[in-house]
Amino acid sequence: MNEHDYELLSQYLDNELHGSDAQALRERLMAEPQLRAQLERMRNVNTTISDTFEFPGADAVPQHVVDMLGDAAARRRRHPAWGFAIAASLVAATGLLLAPDWRQASESQLPGDEVLAQMLEHAPSRAEGWEALPDGSQFRPLLSFQSNSGQWCREYQLSSAGETWRGVACRQQDAWGTAVLQPEILTESTSDYRPAGAANPDDIASFIDSHAADIPLSLEQEAQLISTNWQ
Amino acid sequence: MRALSDSQREVLLAELGNLRKFCLSLTGSAADADDLLQTTVEKVLEKGMPESAHAAKWAYRICKNAWIDEIRSREVRHRYPQMVTDDGDVSPSAEQTAGGERQMAAVSAALEQLPKEQRLALTLVAVDGKTYAEAADILEVPVGTIMSRIARARRNLMATYEPSDDNK
Numbered sequence: 001m002n003e004h005d006y007e008l009l010s011q012y013l014d015n016e017l018h019g020s021d022a023q024a025l026r027e028r029l030m031a032e033p034q035l036r037a038q039l040e041r042m043r044n045v046n047t048t049i050s051d052t053f054e055f056p057g058a059d060a061v062p063q064h065v066v067d068m069l070g071d072a073a074a075r076r077r078r079h080p081a082w083g084f085a086i087a088a089s090l091v092a093a094t095g096l097l098l099a100p101d102w103r104q105a106s107e108s109q110l111p112g113d114e115v116l117a118q119m120l121e122h123a124p125s126r127a128e129g130w131e132a133l134p135d136g137s138q139f140r141p142l143l144s145f146q147s148n149s150g151q152w153c154r155e156y157q158l159s160s161a162g163e164t165w166r167g168v169a170c171r172q173q174d175a176w177g178t179a180v181l182q183p184e185i186l187t188e189s190t191s192d193y194r195p196a197g198a199a200n201p202d203d204i205a206s207f208i209d210s211h212a213a214d215i216p217l218s219l220e221q222e223a224q225l226i227s228t229n230w231q
Numbered sequence: 232m233r234a235l236s237d238s239q240r241e242v243l244l245a246e247l248g249n250l251r252k253f254c255l256s257l258t259g260s261a262a263d264a265d266d267l268l269q270t271t272v273e274k275v276l277e278k279g280m281p282e283s284a285h286a287a288k289w290a291y292r293i294c295k296n297a298w299i300d301e302i303r304s305r306e307v308r309h310r311y312p313q314m315v316t317d318d319g320d321v322s323p324s325a326e327q328t329a330g331g332e333r334q335m336a337a338v339s340a341a342l343e344q345l346p347k348e349q350r351l352a353l354t355l356v357a358v359d360g361k362t363y364a365e366a367a368d369i370l371e372v373p374v375g376t377i378m379s380r381i382a383r384a385r386r387n388l389m390a391t392y393e394p395s396d397d398n399k
Binding site: 009016052058060065 | 255268335
């Protein structure tokens with residue numbers, strides 16, 4: 001562990017590590033038990049600190065301080081619907097992100113659900129190389145993790161008809177469904193992939209960071225789950 | 232410097248809850264947090280802010296400076312205890328016997344061991360949920376500096392602080 005490793009873990013914890021950098025770290029976490037242990041310790045300390053100051057009343061502002069801001073406070077009290085609008089927009093955004101759908105974007109180019117489900121069920125994660133699919137497309141499981149709600153989820157890449165996609169699928173009631181999927185492009189300067197959409201630079205990393213209950217499974221843990229059909 | 236515009240007051244008002252939590256994480260005490268918050272709002276109102284300033288970020292900066300001023304004056308009081316009355320309550324109060332208070336005392340004691348630049352950066356991100364870019368804006372340093380300060384803060388904390396089993 002050197003200074004740079006601590007910075008990487010810290011950035012990862014804060015959801016400030018994106019794209020190929022985040023992917024590279026996830027692959028190292030799968031392969032390096034000591035690095036995983038340090039991330040776990042860092043997460044424990046971090047959770048303790050944030051939980052300590054996250055309790056009902058922590059953000060309670062004394063009325064006399066509110067009153068110091070005078071007219072603005074009075075106007076704000078007359079417009080209570082503001083918070084509801086924000087809450088409604090959050091619900092809508094969450095619904096979009098979680099809608100399980102293989103075909104959010106370019107429907108006709110992707111292999112069938114059954115083929116992908118078989119790959120997710122049986123193929124081990126790998127850093128290099130691809131699994132060949134019957135229709136000529138290629139599939140690469142990248143990592144596996146448990147979600148906050150207890151589901152097993154897998155991040156994967158899919159190369160089909162000259163395009164590459166990256167997604168996360170989760171297993172529910174013996175079936176796999178994709179929670180998020182986005183196209184990627186191969187950068188010209190490196191051999192790295194990056195998200196194709198400029199507006200949402202890395203939905204996949206954000207999804208994993210916000211939904212993963214823990215660090216990714218090791219290859220041994222994943223192999224054990226594959227052998228027991230993810231039970 | 233001009234008085235706050237209506238929109239700046241609105242923004243500041245909306246941010247007061249988060250600002251109070253920031254004060255709490257810096258001081259480790261509800262009473263001190265309220266004092267620091269009041270001082271912050273007083274200074275913002277007294278000195279005003281540029282028309283183009285973002286009220287919330289501006290207030291965080293004022294709050295940070297007020298907290299640093301308070302830390303310095305405490306250091307003076309500790310250095311010259313016989314000359315300056317120390318009206319701070321250093322012994323645990325009755326309310327601190329509760330579990331949450333004990334945890335806050337332990338976490339605050341661990342945070343107090345950090346250099347204040349590291350503590351400010353870590354608090355803004357880990358407690359207040361600011362992004363590195365927002366924290367950099369508030370503390371007026373480059374994003375890379377925030378990144379290394381937070382990493383060093385966590386490394387230091389891991390060397391000196393072990394969460395109890397209840398918190399894991």
